[in-house]
Amino acid sequence: MRFALAALTLTAACGAPPQDEGPPPPEVTLHDVRLRSYRGSTLTAVGRSQTMSYERASADVLSGPGTLDVLARESPSITGRLPPATRIETRAARGNLLSRGIDVWGGVTLRTPSGLEGMTDKAHLDSLTMHASGTTPVEVHGPNEYWLRAQGFDLHLREDLYEFDRMQSRVSAL
Numbered sequence: 001m002r003f004a005l006a007a008l009t010l011t012a013a014c015g016a017p018p019q020d021e022g023p024p025p026p027e028v029t030l031h032d033v034r035l036r037s038y039r040g041s042t043l044t045a046v047g048r049s050q051t052m053s054y055e056r057a058s059a060d061v062l063s064g065p066g067t068l069d070v071l072a073r074e075s076p077s078i079t080g081r082l083p084p085a086t087r088i089e090t091r092a093a094r095g096n097l098l099s100r101g102i103d104v105w106g107g108v109t110l111r112t113p114s115g116l117e118g119m120t121d122k123a124h125l126d127s128l129t130m131h132a133s134g135t136t137p138v139e140v141h142g143p144n145e146y147w148l149r150a151q152g153f154d155l156h157l158r159e160d161l162y163e164f165d166r167m168q169s170r171v172s173a174l
Contacts, residue, residue, distance in 0.1 A: 026053030026062070033063070037127065044130070045070045046082070049093075064092035064106070070130050070157045072113060084113035086157050088125070088132070100127045108134075112160070116142040120153070130157040138164065 035047040049066030069085035091106030105122035110132070118141075123134040132155040140148040150164035 027056050028054040030054070033066075035068070043071065043082075045127070046085075059097040061095045061097060062093070063095075064090060066090060066093065068125075072158070072160075086113065087111045095127070101125070102127055110155070114142075114160075116140055116146075116162075118153070123153075131155065132157060135165075140164075 030052045031050065033049045033052045035045075035049065036043060037045040037047075045068055047066060047068035049063040052061060052063040054061050066089070068088045069082075070088065071082060072084040072086070087110070088104065089109045089111075090104040093102050093104045095102035102125040103122065104125065108120050108123050110116075110118045118138055120134055120138040121136045123132050123136075125132045133153060135152045138148075138150050138153045140146075140150075146169070148164060148167055148169040150167035152165035154163040154165075155161070
């Protein structure tokens with residue numbers, strides 16, 4: 001009886017351990033991740049991320065910093081040399097494996113094979129269509145002192161079709 005009373009007193013004095021009020025940790029965390037994205041058996045993009053966390057129940061993925069190279073044309077295999085690619089670099093990305101949408105933020109840079117380089121704070125990428133869009137200011141630099149500033153963008157990465165909202169631009173005459 002004394003032991004039970006002492007144990008009860010000790011338990012009451014110590015109490016339950018404090019609960020962490022933050023979100024629960026991810027179910028899976030990977031480091032130094034290499035990514036290959038396929039449409040069927042055809043390679044469409046390759047990438048890397050320093051870290052990636054995954055939630056099984058929702059299929060949400062959080063990663064960064066990282067890069068994604070969207071191939072200019074689909075590659076039938078991963079052997080040999082890959083076709084030219086548009087590279088997207090970002091500090092952080094959140095996506096969902098079911099919806100195939102990816103939000104990138106923390107500074108986003110895009111480089112095309114032709115030498116254009118665009119920078120913005122955040123963007124959305126539809127990985128099925130390889131379509132990137134955003135409503136934040138973007139600045140683009142390119143060969144021959146080309147530059148452009150716009151308030152939004154709509155980029156079709158496979159077709160090399162780039163549309164900008166409310167833009168200013170300059171091209172140097174050669």
